[in-house]
Amino acid sequence: MKLPTDSGPLLFTYLALIGLSILIFALARGFPFAHMGAAGPGFFPQVIAVLLFLLSLAGIAELWRNPPRRVRVPVRVLAVMALTLGYVGAMLYIGYYPSTFLFAALAMWSARDGAGVLRVLVEAALLVAISFVFFELLIDAYLPTGVLFR
Amino acid sequence: MEQLSFAISEAFAPLNIVLAIGGTFAGIVLGAIPGLTATMAIALLVPFTFGYPILPATAFLLGIYCGGMYGGAISAILLRVPGAPSNAPTTFDGYPLSLKGQAGKAIATSTIASALGGTFSVIVLFVGLSTLAPYVLLFSTEEYFVLTAFGMIIVISLSGRSLIKGFISAVLGITVGIVGLDQIMPYPRFTFGVTELLTGFPEVPALIGLFCLSQGFRMIEEGGSSPRTAAKLGHQSVSLSELWGIRRTLLRSSVIGTIVGIVPAAGPNIASFLGYSEARRASSTPEIFGTGTIEGVAASEASNNAVPAGALLPLLSFGIPGDTVTVILLGALLLHGYTPGPMMIRENTELLYPMFVFLLIANASILAIGLAAVRPIARLLQMTSNRFLVGVVLVFGVVGGFAYSGQINEALITVVFGIIGYMMEKLGISIVPMSITIILGPMMEVYLRQSLIANGGDITPIFTRPIALTLWIIALFMTWATIKVNRRIAAVEAEARQRAGELERKIEEPMES
Numbered sequence: 218m219k220l221p222t223d224s225g226p227l228l229f230t231y232l233a234l235i236g237l238s239i240l241i242f243a244l245a246r247g248f249p250f251a252h253m254g255a256a257g258p259g260f261f262p263q264v265i266a267v268l269l270f271l272l273s274l275a276g277i278a279e280l281w282r283n284p285p286r287r288v289r290v291p292v293r294v295l296a297v298m299a300l301t302l303g304y305v306g307a308m309l310y311i312g313y314y315p316s317t318f319l320f321a322a323l324a325m326w327s328a329r330d331g332a333g334v335l336r337v338l339v340e341a342a343l344l345v346a347i348s349f350v351f352f353e354l355l356i357d358a359y360l361p362t363g364v365l366f367r
Numbered sequence: 368m369e370q371l372s373f374a375i376s377e378a379f380a381p382l383n384i385v386l387a388i389g390g391t392f393a394g395i396v397l398g399a400i401p402g403l404t405a406t407m408a409i410a411l412l413v414p415f416t417f418g419y420p421i422l423p424a425t426a427f428l429l430g431i432y433c434g435g436m437y438g439g440a441i442s443a444i445l446l447r448v449p450g451a452p453s454n455a456p457t458t459f460d461g462y463p464l465s466l467k468g469q470a471g472k473a474i475a476t477s478t479i480a481s482a483l484g485g486t487f488s489v490i491v492l493f494v495g496l497s498t499l500a501p502y503v504l505l506f507s508t509e510e511y512f513v514l515t516a517f518g519m520i521i522v523i524s525l526s527g528r529s530l531i532k533g534f535i536s537a538v539l540g541i542t543v544g545i546v547g548l549d550q551i552m553p554y555p556r557f558t559f560g561v562t563e564l565l566t567g568f569p570e571v572p573a574l575i576g577l578f579c580l581s582q583g584f585r586m587i588e589e590g591g592s593s594p595r596t597a598a599k600l601g602h603q604s605v606s607l608s609e610l611w612g613i614r615r616t617l618l619r620s621s622v623i624g625t626i627v628g629i630v631p632a633a634g635p636n637i638a639s640f641l642g643y644s645e646a647r648r649a650s651s652t653p654e655i656f657g658t659g660t661i662e663g664v665a666a667s668e669a670s671n672n673a674v675p676a677g678a679l680l681p682l683l684s685f686g687i688p689g690d691t692v693t694v695i696l697l698g699a700l701l702l703h704g705y706t707p708g709p710m711m712i713r714e715n716t717e718l719l720y721p722m723f724v725f726l727l728i729a730n731a732s733i734l735a736i737g738l739a740a741v742r743p744i745a746r747l748l749q750m751t752s753n754r755f756l757v758g759v760v761l762v763f764g765v766v767g768g769f770a771y772s773g774q775i776n777e778a779l780i781t782v783v784f785g786i787i788g789y790m791m792e793k794l795g796i797s798i799v800p801m802s803i804t805i806i807l808g809p810m811m812e813v814y815l816r817q818s819l820i821a822n823g824g825d826i827t828p829i830f831t832r833p834i835a836l837t838l839w840i841i842a843l844f845m846t847w848a849t850i851k852v853n854r855r856i857a858a859v860e861a862e863a864r865q866r867a868g869e870l871e872r873k874i875e876e877p878m879e880s
Contacts, residue, residue, distance in 0.1 A: 226793075226794060227794055227795075230794055234535070237542075241542070241557070244557065245556075248554060248556065249554060250552050250554070253552075254819075254824055255815075255816070255819050255824060255826070256551070256816045256819045256820045256824065257552065258549040258551070258552050258554045258556060260816075261545065261812045261815070261816070262545050262556065262557075265538060265541055265542055265545065268534075268538050269535070269538050269539075269542065272531060272534050272535045272538060273535070275531045276531050276532065276535060279529065279531055283529065285794075285795065286795070288793050288794060290588075290790075290793060291587075291588055293587060293588075293590075294584050294587050294588050294789070297583075297584060297587050297761075298584060298782075298785075298786050298789075301580070301761060301765065301782050301785070302779075302782055304765060305765065305769075305775060305778045305779050305782055308769070308775065308778070309775050313766075317762055317766075320761070320762065321758040321761075321762055324583075324587070324757055324758055324761050324762075325754045325755065325757055325758045327587050327757075328586065328587055328590055328753055328754040328757045330590060330752065330753060330754050332752075332754055337754070340754070340755050340758065341758065344755070344758045344759060344762060347759075348762060348763070348766065351415070351763075352414075352766060352770065355415065357418050358414065358417070358418070358766075358770040358773075359770075359773045360766070360769075361769075361775070
């Protein structure tokens, strides 16, 4: 029986959830206090694992009833996701202000609205200034100075 | 009475008033920007409250909540783009009014309706809490389990076309919640030796990621910043006689919004659509709805803005969040050491009573800001590019997660949940059930296990205790009603869009010829 087209991403997700449910069930079986039965720490995770397993199977069955739309994630979105993860790491090493300026500029440029590089840099600087006022002056939050600058 | 007067005098401290008004203004501005909802506004700004004591923090957050609900009406009327999904019915009549050159009247109507609806529900909240207080103490773990299950069932039933996907989203939220030290037996579950996971995934950074960062990624995908053409505001006024003419609609919509707000997890989307459809049904001239009538605008906005105070009722009395905003509010209250529920009603009146005052201040601020400051807000709408907003949402989202407790791993959690939220929405799996069960899931488990321990492993009291059984019946009825209402809403929405399109074509045709 052939799967409807465009069901690849959803099918992969459901299979991953099935794998996750098996892992949760197996780990929860090994929790102590099993003699407590439903009141022990392992019972609820096992119930959740079984639910997740059954729901994922139902989801796979639903792929034929309601064929999914095509899922397309633009490369620039993936790039910004990676950038955002890198931003968290960069904050730790080069500090909040340099990393925020770089990240904001790159993220804004990725929005692809034809704005020039200079405009993007000015707006990134403006955003850094706004965040300084908000986080340091208004809420007195600790912002990392960076390992390299300590 | 002494407690009440002391608490009220505390509420009127200058800092609290300034923050309540400031929060309302911030909520209106952020809510007016298409793509930024009240939930996102509160998620973005909750870090602002980390350094403040509980009263000013609550004043600020409640101000954002109320302001954010109203703010979306401005873009709905001027741009035909609702600030949030719950403002969508406002476009049905608000934008046609703009096309007729009556944008100012529409804005004035939405402002007054929002303030009236919000004030009505605050009064109901005050009366409701005072009435419920003695009965709440009769609730035991079985009843609390039913209430959390109720919230989960409702949110799943509203999660879109696929109930299975809604259920999966809810179960994923529960799965996130079971990580960490077991709350009954102190055993670490699924921590894999990582010390930071002993306290589980922090809710506030996870929610900031789910709502803010995922939206930021969607904004990157949408790209482009097409110039927004806003209708001219013109003279802002609506006469007293016009308002008197729609008094029944205002009252009906306020009641609807308050009741929907009280139902756990129902949310403002249902309130506004239901308020609009009921107003049309009760009208002697239903055919004018969708062509530009202030009654349509008032119905949507009064019910929309009655939700916040209504949603606080289950939160404060039982600790069950009434919508996605109260999920974040719950996280913020827990952070400040307050656990909403019957103990709070009994022992924390110094926080409870000021909340009523803050909500009244917020609704009065909506009236003042909406009638006086809409022009600069409308101008800001036109000037703000998608590109700049992307930067604001992503930076403030990540740093907001970091600012939670100054740990870089929390910023990482925010980003990871942002990625998860974006991918879920791409796959047609709503993040709303997950956001609610991240909080409700651990609560459900604790109540279930406490009941089993107390009853020697017997699960039947959850279904047979009189109050629990009554709650199950109400829950099942509400779920059935919610599904029915949801279907009616879809039909109303489709019809109203068609009418709005026809009106636009009628207005454009003379210009072309």
